Amino acid sequence: MKLTRRTFLKSASATAVLASTHVLSLASRASAATGGGRILVLIDLAGGNDGLNTVIPLNNVGAAQRSLYDTMRPDLGIPLSALSGMEVGPDPDLGTGLAMHPVMTDMKTLYDEGKVAIVNGAGLDNSSLSHFRAEKVWFAGDPQGLNGTGWMGRQMDTAPTLSPRAISFNSEVNPTFLSPQSSVLGLGSLDNFDLPDDPDGSYRDLSNRLPVWQAMYGDARPPGSLVERVGQSGGTLVQMTQTLDQVETSGWGSNNDGVNFSFARNLRQVASILRHDVLNPGSASGLCFFHVTTGGFDTHSQQGTTDPGRGHPRLLDRLSRALSNFQRDLEGLGIDADVATMVYSEFGRRGYQNDAGQSAGTDHGRSGTMFLMGTPVAGGVHSGLPDLANLDGSGSLEVKVDFRDVYASVIDQWLGGDHTSVLPGAPFTPLPLFV
Numbered sequence: 001m002k003l004t005r006r007t008f009l010k011s012a013s014a015t016a017v018l019a020s021t022h023v024l025s026l027a028s029r030a031s032a033a034t035g036g037g038r039i040l041v042l043i044d045l046a047g048g049n050d051g052l053n054t055v056i057p058l059n060n061v062g063a064a065q066r067s068l069y070d071t072m073r074p075d076l077g078i079p080l081s082a083l084s085g086m087e088v089g090p091d092p093d094l095g096t097g098l099a100m101h102p103v104m105t106d107m108k109t110l111y112d113e114g115k116v117a118i119v120n121g122a123g124l125d126n127s128s129l130s131h132f133r134a135e136k137v138w139f140a141g142d143p144q145g146l147n148g149t150g151w152m153g154r155q156m157d158t159a160p161t162l163s164p165r166a167i168s169f170n171s172e173v174n175p176t177f178l179s180p181q182s183s184v185l186g187l188g189s190l191d192n193f194d195l196p197d198d199p200d201g202s203y204r205d206l207s208n209r210l211p212v213w214q215a216m217y218g219d220a221r222p223p224g225s226l227v228e229r230v231g232q233s234g235g236t237l238v239q240m241t242q243t244l245d246q247v248e249t250s251g252w253g254s255n256n257d258g259v260n261f262s263f264a265r266n267l268r269q270v271a272s273i274l275r276h277d278v279l280n281p282g283s284a285s286g287l288c289f290f291h292v293t294t295g296g297f298d299t300h301s302q303q304g305t306t307d308p309g310r311g312h313p314r315l316l317d318r319l320s321r322a323l324s325n326f327q328r329d330l331e332g333l334g335i336d337a338d339v340a341t342m343v344y345s346e347f348g349r350r351g352y353q354n355d356a357g358q359s360a361g362t363d364h365g366r367s368g369t370m371f372l373m374g375t376p377v378a379g380g381v382h383s384g385l386p387d388l389a390n391l392d393g394s395g396s397l398e399v400k401v402d403f404r405d406v407y408a409s410v411i412d413q414w415l416g417g418d419h420t421s422v423l424p425g426a427p428f429t430p431l432p433l434f435v
Contacts, residue, residue: 038414039338041270041290041326042152042176045319045345047298048131050312050362051369052351052397053078053305055098055120057385058087062094068351068388075305075360076353078102082306088118093384093400103308103317106324107373114379115327117372117433121386121400123347129364129394131298134346139175141407142424146175151407152289153179154422155415164240166289167273169266174291183236185287190249190269194241243285247276253332255325263294264322271329278333294319297345300354301361319343323373336375340414340434343371344403350395351388365396370406376414378435402428409433 056078057065070077082102088111089098098120100108110116124143128134137143141151149157153176156166160181168174173186187193249272250257256268270290277284296315304311323341330336348368353360367386386397408419409430420426 037288037338038340038416039274039288039290039335040152040410040414041292041339041341042174043319043323043341043343044174044291044293045297045315045343046135046293046295047345048134048347048349048364049297049315049345049368050299050303050349051120051367052349052385053303053312053362054101054104054316054369055088055118055381055385056083056101057091057388058083058089058097058099061096062091063096063387063389065091065094065096065385065388072352072388073360074353075356075358076303076362078305088381090381091384092381094387096385098381098385101313101316102306103313104320107320107371110324110327110373111379115373115375115377116379117377118381118383119370119372119401119406119431119433120381120383121367121397122344122370122383122403122406123367123399123401124403125366125399127347127366127399129347129366129396131346131364136175138344138346138403139178141404141422144424146178148178149180150174150176150178151422152176153182153184155411155417156182156289158417158421161286162236163286164236165286166291167287168291169269170293174293176291177289185240190244190247190272193244240285243283244273246280246283247272247285255328255332256322259322259325261318261322263292263318264325266292266294267322267326268329271326271333274330274335274339275333278335299349299361300363301359303353303361327373331375338376340372340374340376340410342406342410343373344406345370348397351391351397352395363395365394366392367397367399370403372406372410372433376434378433382431382433401431404428405431406433 057069059066083099086099086102086108087097088100090096091098107116124137127137136145139150140146157179162183164183164185166177166184168177168186171188173184177184249269254268254271256264273285273287299312302311304313307313308317330339345368348365349362350365354363383401386400390398392398404423405428407423408428411417411419411422412430413434419428
C-alpha cells in the first residue's frame, strides 16, 4: 500500500513540537519542570465565561452587591431561591455571601471537601476584549501576547526533554505549550492516534514498516539542523503511537464513561493516560501536563438562568459534572495528591445584561472567575467579587487579581519552579492556592 506524508499524518492524527537539543545532556534535569512528578491539567473555557453568574452575590453585606446584581440582570439574575445549599462565601474582602451557580452541585461537593479554590476578579487591567488577542495574552502569560512561546512552554524549557511531557486535546498543540525546546503532542482522540496500516486488513504490514521508520528517523544528522529536528519529531511520533496505543480509554470504570459530551470524553482520556502510567511504570507515557478546551462560553444572547438544558447553565452543569468525575477518577487511582487542575477563560462578561427576556445575554468583560481543583489545593474563596458599584468604562467588573498571580502560584507552589524566570513582568504576587 502506498504511504504518503498526508496518509501518515492523517492516520496519526497528531502534531508534534519537539526539541532539537541533545537528550543525554538533559536527562539529569528532567524532573525540574514538573516539581518531582507533579501533574497539571489546564482547562480553557473558550469564549469568556460569565463569572458573575458562576459565583453569585447573596446579600448586601459590605456593599450593595445583591441589590446591584438584581438591577443589572433583571432577566439573567439567578434568584436567591435557587441558591439554597450552594453557599461558598463569605467574600473575603467585603463579607458578602457568595454562592455557586445552582447547577454546579458536583463542584460544590468538592468545594465542601476543601478541593476547590475560587479566584474571583481574575484578569488583566486594560486587556483587550477581542477573543483572539485576549487568548494570546493568557496563553503566553504576557500582555504582549504570543512571541513564539507559551507560559507552560517556558516552564517546561527550564528542564527540556525530547520525550513529550505535554499533550493538548482538541486536535492541536495549544499555544500555552509552545516551546523551542520541549516536546508536545496535540491530538483529538487516543483511539485514532496510531500508525497507518491497511484499513481493510488485506495487506497489513505494519510490522515491516515500523523498523524502517525507526531506522529512518534514527539516522544521524547534523546537530542543531532542521533535518535533525524533523527526524526527532518523526521518531518521537512513532514512539508515542506505540506507547499510547496501550492506553485503555474506556471500560475500566472511569466516572466519565458514558458521559456523552466531548469535554467529559477528553477528561476521560487524560485519566486513562494517568491510569496507564500507574499500572505500567516501566512503560509510562511520561506525560504530566495536559490541556483541554471546552467552548461555547461566548454568551452574547440567550444566556439563560437556571435551566441545565440550555445556554450558560448547560455549560456550567457539564463543567461541574465532568470535573467532579475526573477528580473521583484520580482518587480511585490513588494519584489525586499528585494532580492539580486549573480552570480559566480568556475574559469574563460585563455586569449589565444586554437585550431583554429570552434574548438577554452578556458582552465581553475583563474580569472573570478562575478555579483550581484537586486534593493538593487550598480550598476556599481566595478573592472576593469585584465591587459592582465600580464598573470600568466598558461596563466590565474591575480586575482584582492579575491572572499572572495565579500562574505564579502554580509555578512556584505546585511545580516547584521560579515564576520570575518564566513570566515576563515578574515578580508577581502568588496566592496561597496549595496546601
